[in-house]
Amino acid sequence: MKKNKKGFVxxxxxxxxxxxxxxxxxxYGLFITTTNTESRYTRYDDPAKLYESxxxxxxxxxxxxxxxxxxxxxxxxxLTTKEACGANRTCEWKNNTCTKQFGYExxxxxxxxxxxYTKEAMFVDDLWNKxxxxxxxxxxxxxxxxxxxxxxxxYSEICANPTLVTYLKSLDDGTPNTYYVVYEYTATRxxxxxxxxxxxxxxxxxxxxxxxxxx
Amino acid sequence: xxxxxxxLIEVIISVALISLVMVFLFNLLMDMxxxxxxxxxxxxxxxxxxxxxxxxxxxxxxxxxxxxxxxxDKKTITLTFGNNQxxxxxxxxxxxxxxxxxxxxxxxxxDTYIDISKISVSSYxxxxxxxxxxxxxxxxxxYYSYRIILPVxxxxxxxxxxxxxxxxxxxx
Numbered sequence: 001m002k003k004n005k006k007g008f009v010x011x012x013x014x015x016x017x018x019x020x021x022x023x024x025x026x027x028y029g030l031f032i033t034t035t036n037t038e039s040r041y042t043r044y045d046d047p048a049k050l051y052e053s054x055x056x057x058x059x060x061x062x063x064x065x066x067x068x069x070x071x072x073x074x075x076x077x078x079l080t081t082k083e084a085c086g087a088n089r090t091c092e093w094k095n096n097t098c099t100k101q102f103g104y105e106x107x108x109x110x111x112x113x114x115x116x117y118t119k120e121a122m123f124v125d126d127l128w129n130k131x132x133x134x135x136x137x138x139x140x141x142x143x144x145x146x147x148x149x150x151x152x153x154x155y156s157e158i159c160a161n162p163t164l165v166t167y168l169k170s171l172d173d174g175t176p177n178t179y180y181v182v183y184e185y186t187a188t189r190x191x192x193x194x195x196x197x198x199x200x201x202x203x204x205x206x207x208x209x210x211x212x213x214x215x
Numbered sequence: 216x217x218x219x220x221x222x223l224i225e226v227i228i229s230v231a232l233i234s235l236v237m238v239f240l241f242n243l244l245m246d247m248x249x250x251x252x253x254x255x256x257x258x259x260x261x262x263x264x265x266x267x268x269x270x271x272x273x274x275x276x277x278x279x280x281x282x283x284x285x286x287x288d289k290k291t292i293t294l295t296f297g298n299n300q301x302x303x304x305x306x307x308x309x310x311x312x313x314x315x316x317x318x319x320x321x322x323x324x325x326d327t328y329i330d331i332s333k334i335s336v337s338s339y340x341x342x343x344x345x346x347x348x349x350x351x352x353x354x355x356x357x358y359y360s361y362r363i364i365l366p367v368x369x370x371x372x373x374x375x376x377x378x379x380x381x382x383x384x385x386x387x
Binding site: 018020027100130 | 221225228229232235236239240242243247261264265266268269272337338341350354355356358360362363366375378379380381383384385386
């Protein structure tokens with residue numbers, strides 16, 4: 001039998017190498033995505049952050065926290081005057097009708113109608129700075145409705161924040177009349193506050209935790 | 216039979232391409248090894264950390280934390296509760312002892328330790344005149360907060376929080 005002693009030709013070597021390279025690049029890309037996702041999960045529901053969130057929620061409940069739930073549940077269509085509509089942050093007066101603008105609520109530092117900020121200013125400011133609070137959302141616990149309806153303007157602000165949406169997707173769907181108070185904290189890798197203007201990324205990390213409220 | 220073989224330039228190009236593949240492969244393996252190391256340390260640390268935080272925070276909730284004192288050498292944190300009971304957290308470079316009956320060691324390699332010099336207790340305390348100011352209709356919060364941080368240094372440069380933190384909000 002005549003033996004083939006030609007071996008690989010140059011073109012074959014290049015083709016094999018190219019295929020190998022492409023495969024490895026794909027594997028590497030998948031690996032990086034997986035490790036990034038996993039490292040992000042480690043920043044979800046950290047025990048220390050959970051206790052901070054618990055005490056914060058308890059503190060808010062000592063004021064006008066119920067108003068937030070009422071706002072979310074408000075049927076804006078029943079409000080017939082501009083004044084009544086304007087009194088609810090989640091409703092908007094448009095073309096002489098009151099329509100739902102947001103399906104969730106926010107607690108910010110100076111929110112006087114919820115926190116009695118005039119009286120609590122120094123304490124609240126201290127909390128915000130000490131704990132590096134970025135945002136606090138109050139959302140219906142049926143989170144799948146939020147994450148699956150990102151095209152709806154009701155959740156536009158939440159949906160504009162992809163890291164928050166990823167976190168919400170990791171939560172269980174709650175029962176009716178229950179709400180999640182979702183806390184978004186930012187900090188550097190060493191735990192200090194992110195500098196002003198520092199964008200979320202490699203040096204400024206986001207941490208999430210939530211507390212369930214309602215029935 | 217073709218006895219030409221391959222030219223030097225073809226060999227160089229082939230070696231260069233194979234080297235590129237090997238670099239990718241090497242990076243991938245190095246990353247995997249790092250992740251494996253990191254995951255095992257992080258897991259040990261995080262489990263331990265969660266247990267310590269849960270145990271101390273349970274007392275905060277059950278007995279209402281009233282006061283926190285940090286000793287000058289930063290190795291003893293004294294917690295005073297609403298029932299006038301006091302409990303101490305004794306901190307060593309490699310362990311935490313809670314009230315002399317529960318002890319946790321800091322897991323990990325030699326690079327993992329509690330940085331005692333950086334232990335901090337921060338508080339927001341209402342003005343002692345707060346109650347009377349509130350009676351007069353003046354603005355003053357009746358709440359107080361304590362935050363205790365025991366910085367844990369690890370080789371972990373990733374995203375987990377290694378520091379052991381305790382937090383409390385109470386009403387004066």
